[in-house]
Amino acid sequence: MLKKSLQVAGVLILSLSLVVGCSSNNPNASDGKEDGGLSGTIKIDGSSTVYPVSQAVAEEFMKKNPGVNVTVSQSGTGGGFEKWAKKETDLSDASRPIKDEEKKAAEDAGLEPIELPVAYDGITVVVNKENDFVDTLTIDQLKKIWEPKSKVKTWRDVNPEWPDQPIKLYGPGTSSGTFDYFTDEIVGEEGKSRTDFTQSEDDNTLVQGVAGDKNALGYFGFAYYVENKDKLKAVKIDAGKGAVEPTNENIQSGKYAPLSRPIFVYASKQALDKDHIKQFLEFYMTEGKEFVPEVGYIKLTDDKYEENLKTIGVK
Template structure:
């Protein structure tokens, strides 16, 4: 079974194809994963947040279906939808719902988007482990830091009691669904942000940046904080109802103000392809057990059942 340390540490390349030839009984009766001669190729791209889940599911699925090759890449939610609309990929990982223009582009190409929720995530605001002055940040403070043309250059600019030391900022690039969600929730308008920060679609790059700078601040998916908590400090966020720390419980009950569902998108027409249909069934059955193993929060069982029912109805 998957271990988080093995998984997250391996997210270095922007594209990875995982091959496995072992057999297992984990997927028996799941609608896939019984090694019954299934074959084909499935290409997945999109969100770096959802990437660890899809990578884990892909490897386990291929162990039980060695005739199917599943390739998982990460170019950001927006980049993934662009490739999907061009029919360069079969499934698109997304850390936010598809936008109207993305949906229109997909439909123009003959795709019929089917949204499949797969887990919960909570965008985590983090500082360096040595930071001993920041425990909480309000939405107003985060907006002051991250809004376009921000005047914040030092920690003292945020709170006069904090050190007069420059803030080194790390965050996702503009193709990221995490960027879209964070800017909409915190800045108040999707896609609006200061630009003088270190951007990357690879969350491990952001982890390493914050971990290597005593006065850094960054944000990314909860699983990446959870895996690297020995070198990062998570900040409680106050969205108006008090400062809340992201955790399995606060993300699940959405009391943490930066909680969100994450998705996989499929083309309704492609659900007729046996390998895609069986992979998605596997994702929502055996795969839901892998969600926790890679640091995310599973949906309620009834939500996975709704997903399976949706696949059946489509």
């Protein structure tokens, strides 16, 4: 009886060994598949403007694919591209197109950049909810406020009819794509700005700053205004054709000029070799695009998402 039991045990051990051996030689173990489903990690960093979209898409994708872990961080567009070129991340969120030097750094690291527009944004200039005198600012007034060596210290310096109260300024940090875009369009030269303002790569910090000071003014992505309408007041922008409010319709049509813009996710051809990353991007451009309006941005037209799918080799 003992001998028979040992024989049975030996068969079981041999069977288990064969199963383990097959599992360890499974070619799917390293290509994003686990137990018939996707597995792996995806690291995303970059723009705080794009962050709400990527975070919402990532959360839903992980619900459908529990074997995949997607982390989304926000160190600014420039900071994201730096990490990407060092291969510390798989995808890079960006609120402006990649610069030549950033593209070269990625290529030097062996990456072939792929640009994927994911939504429209309108950089929103905001004041405190209690501000009852600023409804509209012209491009010239914005430039006067934000240009290097600006002499604007009070609201009266912008408009003599406004109070002689100090302006407290809040804006994105210098690694931000929003900072780059805003300075280019408003000041006239990318990266040029006065420096005596509270800056942060985290737009929620800017929201809190403006919401907490009745003399504050700041700017950031439209989604952060939409989420905090109860605390902030959006300023209409007059680019020479009358005051235009940042709304979904005005941003999508480009009427909200010059602060309407597309925002992006950057991938690489090398990343697309990993099945779980390719399927994440496919999800982003199909089911994921429905989260764009939910987090406060404006969807692209369907043909733009179709172009993205072709770009990543899905269609």
